[in-house]
Amino acid sequence: MSSSHLHPDLKQRVLSSFPHYGHSGIVEAARNLFTQIEGNAEDDESDSGGLLSSLLGAGCECEGYNLRIVGHSLGGAIAALLGVRLYHRYPNLHVYAFGPLPCADSIVAEACSQFVT
Numbered sequence: 001m002s003s004s005h006l007h008p009d010l011k012q013r014v015l016s017s018f019p020h021y022g023h024s025g026i027v028e029a030a031r032n033l034f035t036q037i038e039g040n041a042e043d044d045e046s047d048s049g050g051l052l053s054s055l056l057g058a059g060c061e062c063e064g065y066n067l068r069i070v071g072h073s074l075g076g077a078i079a080a081l082l083g084v085r086l087y088h089r090y091p092n093l094h095v096y097a098f099g100p101l102p103c104a105d106s107i108v109a110e111a112c113s114q115f116v117t
Helices: 008-015 024-038 051-056 074-086 106-112
Strands: 067-072 093-098
Touching: 008 106, 024 051, 024 074, 067 074, 074 093, 074 106
Parallel strands: 067 093
Antiparallel strands: none
16 A cells, blocks of 8 residues: 555545455465565565565666566465565566455455556
8 A cells, every 4th residue: 555656546445345354374475485586564654675675676687677576376375475575675577377266345456456467
């Protein structure tokens, strides 16, 4: 929700429909993966200096590259939720989830539709 790339009406719809639910195992797996590649999972607003930031950040080796996350089944669900956490930092992100397990309600799925396929 902190991304400036989401339409304000879409943000308002998501914010006004709390709470949202997700499978705890899938949410935890996405959180753990985020921690491994970006650092502190509790504070994903800060510039943590994680692996992705060191590759894709300003002046870094892969600056300007697009980020793609791909997963199938359980991996697709984890990829989608990881994408939700990363999108505000990497607006060139796109997630391709093939046959993902249900991991988000319809409102969150609609909010993510511009960067999750």
